[in-house]
Structure formats: structure tokens, C-alpha cells
Amino acid sequence: MPGVKEKEYKKLPGISAPGIFVYSKLYLAKDHLLRVSNIGFSEDYKRFFFKDIQAITLRKTATAKIISYVLAGLIALLATAAILFSGDGTILYSSIGGFFLIILVINLLRGATCVCTLKTAVQIETLGSLGRLPRARKVLARLQPLIAQAQGGELTPEEASSRMQELAKPPGEENFSAPPIASDMLAFIEPPVEPPPATI
Incomplete structure (x- = not known):
């Protein structure tokens, strides 16, 4: 990672490679996640601070x-x-x-494939490197206490229920001013999608 001090970051498992010379990785820092995306010979950096993360969701795919x-x-x-x-x-x-x-x-x-999305007050990003469910669960288990600590504690059951309803709304109806989500409601798994019969 040119321009980034290696000792400040620990690489998280997984890599997304949707094309030749195109891939992204996640790195863990003390107070944020860093996503490094490579496209050819250029690199793009995006940071997600734990205090700003409202939800990380997993959707199992077929x-x-x-x-x-x-x-x-x-x-x-x-x-x-x-x-x-x-x-x-x-x-x-x-x-x-x-x-x-x-x-x-x-x-x-x-293991099973999934789509992992991270939501803050201003954006929703897909974390392509967490495209396998077992790996994504391990990473989220590692992130959960860090996000809870950065946000000052756990959600009450009422706050968790309200937040789940907020996440269930269609994209056009989302309220980005909702309070951050922490700890035990950090991630949830939607029911698996059954694949259609294979045809050869």
C-alpha cells in the first residue's frame, strides 16, 4: 500500500477481483476500515470510520x-x-x-456466497472482498466490538427494532439521519435464495 504506513494496518481476509488487474482489499486500523481498490496501475483509498458505521449487512446469494x-x-x-x-x-x-x-x-x-454492504449516514458501499459467508462472518465478529466501542455501547431492543425497520425500507425511502447502529445489531443474514434447477 504505497502512501500508507503498513504497521498501522492489518489486512483482513478476502480479496475481490472482478476483472484482470482490478481488485480490492480491506485493511483494519485502530479506528477505521480502509478499502484499497486497484484498477490497473492506479489505487483508490476509502476509509470507513467505526463511529460513522450505521450497519453492515450480509445477504446470502445462490x-x-x-x-x-x-x-x-x-x-x-x-x-x-x-x-x-x-x-x-x-x-x-x-x-x-x-x-x-x-x-x-x-x-x-x-462456503456460500453473499453480498456484504456497509452503510454510513451518507453512503452505502458494497465490500466485494467479503463475498463468501464464512469469511464475512469472521470479519464481522472481529469488527463488532471495535464498532461498539467507538460508538459508546450497545443499542437498546427498541433502538435495534427501529433500526431494522429503517434498513428494510426501499432505497428511496431511507432516512440517512438515523442514529448509528452498534454491536449486537451490526449484522444480520437474510434468508438464503434458492437457485433455479441447473440446466446443462
């Missing part, structure tokens, strides 16, 4: 399941082809099937 279904279908087709063909054909189809099997195992081990 992307990982869909990927698994597609890979499983491809593996089944390649296994069938390996059985039907002999000689070099068997070796070729088995090798390709083994490659897809490795990808399938890695996808399963990484």
Missing part, C-alpha cells in the same frame, strides 16, 4: 450453489464420455473432469 450445480453437471458429462471412449479419449476426458472436480471442491470449501 451463486456458489449454481456454480456447484454447473460444475457437477460438466463432471458427469465428462465422466460419461470417458467411459464411452477408450484410449486417448478416456485420458483426455478424465483429465478435464479432474480439473473441474478440483474447482468444485474449492468452491464447496469456500
